[in-house]
Amino acid sequence: MDLHPNLTPVAELVGTWRGPGRGEYPTIEPFEYTEELTFTNVGKPFLVYLQRTWSPAGAPMHMESGFLRVPSPDVVEFTIAQPTGQSELAEGRITGSGADFTLNLRSQILNSGTAKHVEETERNYRRSGDTITVDFSMAAVGEPMTHHLSSTLRRT
Template sequence: MEPAPSLAPVAALLGTWRGEGAGSYPTIEDFTYTDEVVFTDVGKPFLHYVQRSWSADGSPMHTETGYLRIPGAGTAELILAQPMGQTELAEGTVVAEADSLVLEFQARVANSATAKQVDATRRRYELTGDRLVTTFAMAAVGQPMTHHLHSDMRRV
């Protein structure tokens, strides 16, 4: 089944991506992780998105899930649930060219009463051939917008 027409610009993301990542933030120790992202077509005008990560010893680290929508030409939305008590409403742009795809988002964040405070996030996904590179920054726990994550994945 073909994805919905609105998803044509991001159809190249469909499938499973896996690779290595590294993270930092001014308030924590640097770390590395294995990252996996899966985009699935469910037959509706959005892709389901799930991310999982593991430490070097195989222990689960972060996971998040949500939906990728392409509401209009050149625009993209990623609606995300975070297990640490946040939801992210990430809005931005999609630029699809012959051999590359770039998605950039800035998110408003809602925090539960018990969550560590995350005020805003920025995400970038760059697909070139079978390589997907992600970066993530956040304004959180009193820090201004600062880099937290970078991962470099291949299609599996």
């Protein structure tokens, strides 16, 4: 299926990526996980996104899903649904091209009535060589913008 021309700047995301991650936050104990990302071309001007993570023992951890749009060549919009009661609207810029580019996104969050409160997030996806490196920070539960997650993923 042809990729919609809007998605040319992020064509090198399409596929399934897997690798190790590490998490931290001032209010919790550090932890490790395995992450899998898929970006799927459905022939429309967006990619379908699914993320799943597992503990070192193989138990399911966080997962999230969404849609990634590129409305103009250096602009990226990423709508993400969280199972923890947040919906995340991430917007930002694409710098670089081909298989060597970075998405820098900052998000507005809607929290459900019972969710742990997340004020704002920053996401960085670095596509380089044969990897995607993901970094995630958040202002949440009363803490200022602080690093929560890092992972490095390779195509499966």
